[in-house]
Amino acid sequence: MREKHIEFSVGLLVVLSFFAIIFLCMKVAGDKYHFVSDEGSYQVFSYFNNIGNLKIGAPVRASGVLVGRVNNITLDVKSYQAKVELSINKQYSFSQDTSASILTMGILGEQYIGLQQGGDTDNLQPGDTISVTNSAVVIEELLNKIVVNFLGQIRK
Numbered sequence: 001m002r003e004k005h006i007e008f009s010v011g012l013l014v015v016l017s018f019f020a021i022i023f024l025c026m027k028v029a030g031d032k033y034h035f036v037s038d039e040g041s042y043q044v045f046s047y048f049n050n051i052g053n054l055k056i057g058a059p060v061r062a063s064g065v066l067v068g069r070v071n072n073i074t075l076d077v078k079s080y081q082a083k084v085e086l087s088i089n090k091q092y093s094f095s096q097d098t099s100a101s102i103l104t105m106g107i108l109g110e111q112y113i114g115l116q117q118g119g120d121t122d123n124l125q126p127g128d129t130i131s132v133t134n135s136a137v138v139i140e141e142l143l144n145k146i147v148v149n150f151l152g153q154i155r156k
Contacts, residue, residue: 042126052136059112095120099132
């Protein structure tokens, strides 16, 4: 009888550990898996010269709050800019002069789209384009500028 009790306890511990690991993985991933449904969202577009390492499914945030996701990324063959489709939750509305920037969480973290609300009274409509954009900062280019500037200061 004692052996069955030990086997049951070990089995229960394994099952609880499995669910605890799943829970912790979801917690670490944060809101990455809370996708905005197509029914509860509207699509807008933005064009960037450089998207860096932005990926489909990346968060779209306003003031740090998750308001949507990157739905699609394509290359516009006319302008040779990256065309980014954003899926914005319908509960959030943004003005026509809203700006979109590609930002990074931390120094080397995940890239996301940051929206900065403008002052226009007209709101973005489904299919509209956010015309004011700021491309991703490429770390290599930034470091190269710092090194060149530093070497220039040493030579003086």
